[in-house]
Amino acid sequence: MSNIGAVCRQQGNYQAAADWYRAALRINPNCETTPMNLAVCLINRGLQIKASDPKGAIRCYTEALVHCPTNANAYYNLGVSYAEMHKYDKALVNYQLTVHFDPRCAEAYNNMGVIFKEQENLDKALKYYHMAIQCNPRFAQTLNNLGVAYTTSGKLTEALEYLSRAVAVAPNYAEAYNNLGWLFWDHGDLAQALRMYERCIELSPTSKNPSQNRHSVSSCT
Incomplete structure (x- = not known):
């Protein structure tokens, strides 16, 4: 039965794979690998259905943890699901459990931030942003988030450092260019702000904010 589960898993049929692994576990509850394989299938099934059935996805991740209580990926995806439902306390608990079992999970630290x-x-x-960067110094999303946070706090030198690093590691990261545009505008460098907004529009033509910001800067020059 585990072999059939493995075939279904390879085919991306995670629901059927999970059913076969459950059956295998009922026959041989002492098998060490079956619970781990079942947990992986349940997590993947949750990811498949989370857009259409977020509560069903949560049930998948929760069942995965019944079979494999140390699975950091299950905790992480629970955190993401709860955050998307605006249940931030539950999200934070699951992100904390994620980094307990996987201390190098930059995504969990970033999401807590x-x-x-x-x-x-x-x-x-x-x-938490800095903890994410310690795990992955090239994590563009966190570099961008740090830039925004430092812009908010008025620390423009630090903001420029992190936003510049964000576009250095991810040259097609449109949002970071938009944030750089804001930063240069705050600095009074309208020409550079305009270049950043134009680059953002080039990368994301349907985004409204950069176009509005470019118009505002152009009217000042």
Whole structure:
């Protein structure tokens, strides 16, 4: 039965794979690999259905943890699901469990930073953003988030450093160029701000904010 589960898993049929692994586990509950394989299938199934059935995805991740309580990926995806449902306390708990079992998970640290930024707790947001960067110095999303956080706090030198690093590691990161545009505008460098907005529009032509910002800068020059 585990072999059939493995075939279904390779085919991307995670629901069927999970059913076969459950059956295998009922027959041989002492098998060490079956619970781990079942947990992986349940996580992948949750990812498949999360857009259409977010509560079903949560059930998948939760069941995965029944079979493999140390699976950091299950905790991480629970955190993402709860954050998307604006259940931030539950999201934070699951992100903390993620980094407990996987201390190098930059995404979990970043997402905790995002929640604290939304809650206007800038000190904690910066703390977790920096922890994410310690895990992955080339994590463009966190570099961008740090730039925004430092812009918000008025530390424009630090903001420029991190936003510049964001576009250095991800040259097609449109949002970071838009944020650089804001930063140069704050600095009074309208020409450079205009270049950043134009680059953002080039990368993301349907984005409204950069176009509006470019118009505002152009009217000042």
